[in-house]
Amino acid sequence: DKIKVALNGYGTIGKRVADAVMRQDDMTLVGIAKTKPDYEAYAANKKGYPIYAVDPAKAESKFKAAGISLAGSNLDMIKKADIVVDCAPEGLGEENKKSIYDKLDKPAIFQGGEEHEVAGTSFNAAANYAQAIGKKYVRVVSCNTTGLCRLLYAMDTAFGVQKARVVLVRRGGDPNDAKRGPINGIVPDPIHLPSHHGPDVQTVLPHINIDTAAMKVPTTLMHMHFVNATLKKKPSRDEIIAAIKQYPRLWLIPSWYTIKFTGDVIEFGRELGRPRNDIMENAIWEESVTIDKEGEFNVFQAIHQESDVVPENIDCIRAMTGIEKDGKKSMEKTNKALAIGN
Ligand code: NAD
Incomplete structure (x- = not known):
């Protein structure tokens, strides 16, 4: 049934x-x-x-x-x-x-x-x-916490996350929301640090050590995260990319797509004929996937708040x-x- x-x-x-x-x-x-x-x-x-x-x-x-x-x-x-x-x-x-x-x-x-x-x-x-x-x-x-849980779970499972630090640039409001903002400016939200996003990730992944800071900006399309994480193992960049590729909800954007900003991500949703141009996957810029000698992993990901x-x-x-x-x-x-x- x-x-x-x-x-x-x-x-x-x-x-x-x-x-x-x-x-x-x-x-x-x-x-x-x-x-x-x-x-x-x-x-x-x-x-x-x-x-x-x-x-x-x-x-x-x-x-x-x-x-x-x-x-x-x-x-x-x-x-x-x-x-x-x-x-x-x-x-x-x-x-x-x-x-x-x-x-x-x-x-x-x-x-x-x-x-x-x-x-x-x-x-x-x-x-x-x-x-x-x-x-x-x-x-x-939430949309942001979902995006972070997906990525950090994948990294933690493959390499162990010792500590994650995340800066979230949040859309001011949804496209059909006339009441929210800002319409001009950058709002630390909340000013008090860390933001609630880290503890919210811990409601799903209690053992993840994470600090977060968030800002709201005048855009409606998507959120953007800069994620930095110290990994316990010291994987190569290729190993990180292979780990991400195991999860269809982590979508690696190759550089030849020439997706330069969140506007292009949403436009890609339109090109694919997705309902409401929804991008339910984390949109991760492959070019931004970086690992240094100390095992510091850095990446940009965009999150479609309306659909992920x-x-x-x-x-x-x-x-x-x-x-x-x-x-x-x-x-x-x-x-x-x-x-x-x-
Ligand atoms: P929304 O305002 O777009 O939709 C809410 C709907 O609920 C409206 O249709 C409203 O008429 C209806 N409603 C009002 N009172 C109700 C009641 N008493 N019982 C049942 N329905 C009622 O809100 P949304 O953006 O879809 O958010 C819904 C939830 O999802 C919230 O908890 C929000 O935090 C969460 N969320 C929102 C987003 C986002 O970006 N919009 C992302 C992830 C999670």
Whole structure:
């Protein structure tokens, strides 16, 4: 039987997870829940996704006026599902847990905007798939943390990470977000060091010694990380490249592609005909992969904040429901269904 998935919250992350669920042969989408009708609801309706209202008393007349028929309330949707993926705005996942998932006794996946404690288990498919097996609540870590966990897990497994230091240059807001910024300037965010990203990586990889600093800049396309790590073994550059190549979600950009900046990465997504030009892989510049005599590894990677967590949510569904106990097999299946790595 296919796993029945409900999407509670249908914004930047939720709509992508819903589409990704539809592309798996072992899952079905029960429906999506929205607070109000808008262009995303219009598109979901056109795709034939059953639409449920987060607060029907408030929303019913608005959906009716928009010509979108509702399948019920989000509670109705969640009751029909085996598992919920909560993609509500930051902090609301915790409220939904108390007011809905606990009461209906329904397994739920939370996103990176929630605290680790909301779920008690934080997830990255390559790093700790097995820890999510059979769990009731799991949090898929944020876009930046996902990107860092993927790379640091690969480096740690192959060579041992003694200490990682990361500078994150973060997009000011998503392309459809008019409220965030800055529109002119560079914001140390947070000014207090280290930033929360290091401890967040440790919710998945507790033994990794890591310091992080982050800045926000006026761009919407992607984040950029400069990663420096002292490695216990002293691998050659070729060995590092070979290690990266073992993971399809770590995508090495050869220099002949002439991808010069994040704009080119996104344009490449468009050229490939990727849905919403999504780049779900870490985009790693091969030319920047460097190792010195002391075993210091340096690299640039770009992270598509809107989509890199999507395959991780799919794998998390398989782990929590136990339909696939082998993380490698789940990732292979997800990668194939989403054309990751090609
Ligand atoms: P978003 O604002 O784009 O979408 C949130 C959606 O939830 C909206 O459709 C909103 O109408 C709906 N919603 C509002 N209240 C709700 C409720 N009570 N119940 C259910 N749905 C409700 O937000 P997003 O960017 O998709 O972020 C969702 C989560 O994913 C957050 O935890 C965020 O931190 C995390 N995340 C975001 C990004 C990113 O770059 N956008 C990346 C990784 C993780």
